[in-house]
Amino acid sequence: MDRIRIVGGNHLEGRIPISGAKNAALPLMIASLLTDDTLTLENVPHLADVEQLIRILGNHGVDYSVNGRRESQHEGYSRTINFTARNIVDTTAPYELVSKMRASFWVIGPLLARMGEAKVSLPGGCAIGTRPVDLFIDGLQALGADIDVDSGYILSKAKNRLRGNRYVFPKVSVGATHVLMMAATLARGETVLENAAREPEVVNLAECLIAMGAKIDGAGTSTITIEGVDALSGARHRVIPDRIETGTYAMAVAMAGGDVLLEGARADLLQGALDVLAQTGTEIIPVNSGIRVRRNGSGISPVDVTTEPFPGFPTDLQAQFMGLMTMAKGKSRITETIFENRFMHVQELARLGAHITLAGQTAIVEGVSKLKGAPVMATDLRASVSLVIAGLAAEGETVVNRVYHLDRGFERLEEKLSGCGATIERLSS
Numbered sequence: 001m002d003r004i005r006i007v008g009g010n011h012l013e014g015r016i017p018i019s020g021a022k023n024a025a026l027p028l029m030i031a032s033l034l035t036d037d038t039l040t041l042e043n044v045p046h047l048a049d050v051e052q053l054i055r056i057l058g059n060h061g062v063d064y065s066v067n068g069r070r071e072s073q074h075e076g077y078s079r080t081i082n083f084t085a086r087n088i089v090d091t092t093a094p095y096e097l098v099s100k101m102r103a104s105f106w107v108i109g110p111l112l113a114r115m116g117e118a119k120v121s122l123p124g125g126c127a128i129g130t131r132p133v134d135l136f137i138d139g140l141q142a143l144g145a146d147i148d149v150d151s152g153y154i155l156s157k158a159k160n161r162l163r164g165n166r167y168v169f170p171k172v173s174v175g176a177t178h179v180l181m182m183a184a185t186l187a188r189g190e191t192v193l194e195n196a197a198r199e200p201e202v203v204n205l206a207e208c209l210i211a212m213g214a215k216i217d218g219a220g221t222s223t224i225t226i227e228g229v230d231a232l233s234g235a236r237h238r239v240i241p242d243r244i245e246t247g248t249y250a251m252a253v254a255m256a257g258g259d260v261l262l263e264g265a266r267a268d269l270l271q272g273a274l275d276v277l278a279q280t281g282t283e284i285i286p287v288n289s290g291i292r293v294r295r296n297g298s299g300i301s302p303v304d305v306t307t308e309p310f311p312g313f314p315t316d317l318q319a320q321f322m323g324l325m326t327m328a329k330g331k332s333r334i335t336e337t338i339f340e341n342r343f344m345h346v347q348e349l350a351r352l353g354a355h356i357t358l359a360g361q362t363a364i365v366e367g368v369s370k371l372k373g374a375p376v377m378a379t380d381l382r383a384s385v386s387l388v389i390a391g392l393a394a395e396g397e398t399v400v401n402r403v404y405h406l407d408r409g410f411e412r413l414e415e416k417l418s419g420c421g422a423t424i425e426r427l428s429s
């Protein structure tokens with residue numbers, strides 16, 4: 001299994017190109033199931049999760065070609081991919097495929113809306129909490145679906161097409177908002193989703209669906225209105241830059257020190273997190289080509305954060321921010337409100353010399369003046385990258401095991417960081 005070896009202590013100087021967002025690309029790819037025309041997506045990142053979803057969509061009969069050619073091992077930065085679901089050959093998404101990632105469960109919405117049935121295994125994804133699917137079931141039932149749960153599968157049927165309805169999410173859910181919005185585009189009549197997720201990835205999906213002929217208002221606010229149509233067509237649409245990758249590299253610069261241009265990054269996608277970073281003493285300078293991040297000399301000020309749905313501080317940056325706070329000049333409190341088990345990085349950061357105590361859903365971080373490299377291992381994607389960031393600032397060698405987590409969500413991580421002066425390499429074994 002591959003590992004990442006880092007020798008810490010170098011400042012980061014240069015440019016890092018920001019890739020297309022994993023969490024936007026995945027629902028956009030799934031939207032291709034809603035039409036028999038071709039959906040062309042630009043700026044799709046080359047990631048393990050994208051490759052896995054290509055396999056899942058292929059099982060339903062979706063054909064794809066990369067930049068005009070059909071190939072699965074294209075070694076490039078973010079790509080343009082055509083997806084064509086001319087014939088849906090199978091409405092079952094099996095356990096072997098769906099158990100590997102959360103987003104694959106979302107095929108349930110388009111399959112049910114277009115084919116009137118779907119049998120989808122309960123999903124997998126990062127082990128950061130129980131991650132139930134009750135909101136998907138409630139919401140699809142509100143649109144008239146019959147749903148049974150049997151042997152680990154959700155069996156759903158909509159005999160005479162889904163029917164528009166009002167649905168109030170009891171809790172904000174990104175995935176359930178994606179699914180109900182996609183399903184409602186082909187339902188009969190109007191659907192109103194209240195307390196919907198406002199994340200930029202929801203807006204990116206809505207814009208794509210609108211380009212495909214859907215009638216959607218209000219995406220990006222907590223009330224989304226969808227007027228169902230009889231059919232959707234193909235479209236060409238661009239995946240937004242990855243705000244979590246942007247925030248991660250910004251925190252790496254804040255921690256290691258230096259001056260880096262995050263090329264293609266959009267500050268409006270993560271203003272809450274950038275404001276917090278500025279409070280730590282990091283300079284954040286939006287420029288035409290992206291965001292410049294700089295920290296020279298001055299120490300890191302401690303800042304308390306609480307994770308929240310957008311536009312609050314994202315849970316997907318919590319682990320990285322904790323990494324940064326381990327070297328702050330003083331004490332900070334980091335409270336996780338989205339997932340009940342998203343502190344798996346705490347014990348690994350401790351191996352590098354961090355002082356962190358847990359009190360329920362809050363981590364109290366006592367900053368130390370230096371970290372020391374060590375072998376570490378994480379059990380999820382963002383936790384893994386928090387260890388990479390900490391390793392860049394630590395003295396000596398850090399080896400991060402279980403790199404497959406990083407490959408799910410960070411395109412060419414080692415290349416991007418070594419291009420800015422970091423000593424980082426992949427060890428294949």
Ligand SMILES: CC(=O)N[C@H]1[C@@H](OP(=O)(O)OP(=O)(O)OC[C@H]2O[C@@H](n3ccc(=O)[nH]c3=O)[C@H](O)[C@@H]2O)O[C@H](CO)[C@@H](O)[C@@H]1O
Pocket residue numbers: 023024026102103129130131132133134135136137171172173174175176315316338339340
């Ligand atoms: C592929 C993708 O885009 N993943 C992101 C997505 O995950 P995902 O869409 O899975 O996260 P949700 O927004 O649905 O989860 C938010 C909270 O709602 C709960 N919940 C969700 C659905 C449900 O039916 N019942 C229920 O209780 C979850 O357990 C969690 O506590 O949004 C999360 C929150 O920003 C991010 O951390 C993930 O990176």
Ligand SMILES: C=C(OP(=O)(O)O)C(=O)O
Pocket residue numbers: 023101102103124125126127128316381382409
């Ligand atoms: C939690 C994440 O992914 P997933 O929802 O696919 O597990 C993530 O992207 O940080």
